[in-house]
Amino acid sequence: MVLTGICMCGAVAWTYSGDLTRKLVCHCADCQRATSSPLTAFLGMKPEQLSWTGEIVHYESSPGTFRGFCPTCGTRLYFRSDRWPTEVHVHAATMSNPGEYRPDAQVFMPSKAGWLDRLPSIPAHDGFQQEPMVHPPAATV
Ligand SMILES: [Zn+2]
Numbered sequence: 001m002v003l004t005g006i007c008m009c010g011a012v013a014w015t016y017s018g019d020l021t022r023k024l025v026c027h028c029a030d031c032q033r034a035t036s037s038p039l040t041a042f043l044g045m046k047p048e049q050l051s052w053t054g055e056i057v058h059y060e061s062s063p064g065t066f067r068g069f070c071p072t073c074g075t076r077l078y079f080r081s082d083r084w085p086t087e088v089h090v091h092a093a094t095m096s097n098p099g100e101y102r103p104d105a106q107v108f109m110p111s112k113a114g115w116l117d118r119l120p121s122i123p124a125h126d127g128f129q130q131e132p133m134v135h136p137p138a139a140t141v
């Protein structure tokens with residue numbers, strides 16, 4: 001299997017050849033904070049089969065744990081930790097074809113954002129809402 005990916009501005013790209021070690025959705029509080037999102041989706045890869053082009057900056061979010069991102073556009077690229085030296089977790093949303101992603105596990109369920117369960121029951125639009133809601137319904141405050 002060959003997969004490719006890119007950051008938002010295109011300065012950083014990755015190519016992976018080989019079998020994936022994980023396809024997981026993470027609900028942990030660190031990922032929520034680091035990605036400014038309620039959840040993040042990862043592809044587990046073997047470091048020796050993953051190649052990068054472009055400059056990457058990383059943040060050491062805890063001792064021996066690194067979160068890489070593009071210094072130009074800020075796109076989150078990977079998570080890696082000295083605790084799991086045989087794996088790099090690449091953010092699945094950076095895939096060239098992110099629609100092909102098929103997670104097979106989700107982890108850290110106790111910190112899952114509670115409102116995710118409400119998504120199927122709230123209004124959904126194909127694009128951005130045309131007008132902001134001026135008077136929120138009192139019941140949702
Ligand atoms: Zn970029």
Ligand SMILES: [Zn+2]
Pocket residue numbers: 026027028029030031032108
């Ligand atoms: Zn996480």
